[in-house]
Amino acid sequence: MVILSVRELAVYIHQLLEYDEVLADIWVEGEVSNLARSRAGHVYFTLKEEQAQVSCALFRRSAMRQERLPTDGEAVLAHGKVSFYEAGGKLQLYVDTVRPQGVGLLYAQFQELKARLEAEGLFDETLKRPLPPFPRRIGVVTSPTAAALRDILNILGRRYPLVEVVISPTQVQGKQAAGQIVTAFQNLQGRDVDLIIVARGGGSLEDLWPFNEEPVARAIRAAHVPVISGVGHETDYTIADFAADVRAPTPSGAAEIAVPDQDTLRADITRLRAQLEQEMDRQLQTFGRRLEEHVRALHRLSPWALIVERRQRVDDLTDRAGRSVRHHLAVARERLRSATLRLAALDPRAVLSRGYAIVRQPGGTIVLSPEQVATGERLDVQVRDGSFGAEVVD
């Protein structure tokens, strides 16, 4: 016989529930009743059916994440785990997501498919193909009458009109749509397109549902070229978005991602042209300088230059020689003049004109002293105007 304390019983039940796989991750649908909010922000309610009910707790943080809170009497689909609140002795469903039943079911299916395909590796980053930078032909899977296509064509025409567009038409909502989308992809298979855009405008979860169907995801991955998905609004994420090689927030976004912008390309061309001009300019200048240097060198080394140089030297030497000779001449003349003057000063005839006489003995010897002569000797006296004889008297 086993006797447990209350606490031991509570713990036992708690653990029993914790280890149950089904109860750890469960979806439950039912009607909401007795909805109440605690002061801390937690939400408590009961999910009920005719003969059964379960207490639910939606804690504040999870409650804030819900699009909106359920109301009493509403049919909902809740997700969470079942556990045992020991202190209160209560079995509770701890809810993390609660949505209206219709949409809620779709949402659950969405989560389930997403998880399954992800586990299969269908959304792997390694499978994503790079987009061609300059696509020549683009396939578009979409409704031919919807605004999404007009937006795409407008943007492609504005940004990169040299691309060709091949439309593969399909319905984009309703029961037939998923099958048609798959067919639309098949119609593009093997055609000469560089990439495919699959697109549809905004709508509710039900409207977008075809893009959450498994065959569509597989058709996208099976495409022979990269696929850009532009489905719904920015906040809508569909299975197609996860399967595609690139997800765009909207159809217009898809067109913008698909092609380059010709304004940017024109600016690039202008810049490249300018670079060409600059480079050519630079090269020409370099060559020009080099040419100048060569010409100068040539001039320095040419025989003609040599002749000119030599001639200059000759002229120069001639000049210097001439100056030298003239200089010497001048010096000589000056000396001559000076000598002549001195000579003139020494001329004996000048002495005579002053009144002096030159006395000579018959032999021509000049008498300088009385001792030289004897009385009665005949002497020759030269005066300025002539000469006469004289006899020594004393």
Place this chain on the structure above:
Amino acid sequence: MNPSQAELPFEAAFAQLEDVVQKLEEGDLPLEEAMGLYERGMALAGRCQTVLDQAELRVTQVAGEGEEETPFDEEG
């Protein structure tokens, strides 16, 4: 511009233009080659410009696998 250059698709012309500019910038070319590259580069830039200026979006539609493309009728 030689005949094959006149037909170059945009992507090829653009890539070649970038190539030419890079070669010219690397320098160390004989003058004749540099001038030849310059002319080729300008011709390529002109071709790129022309392609952009003359482009008009062509839109066609397919009906079934392997079937011919038909011009897209906006009203349809």
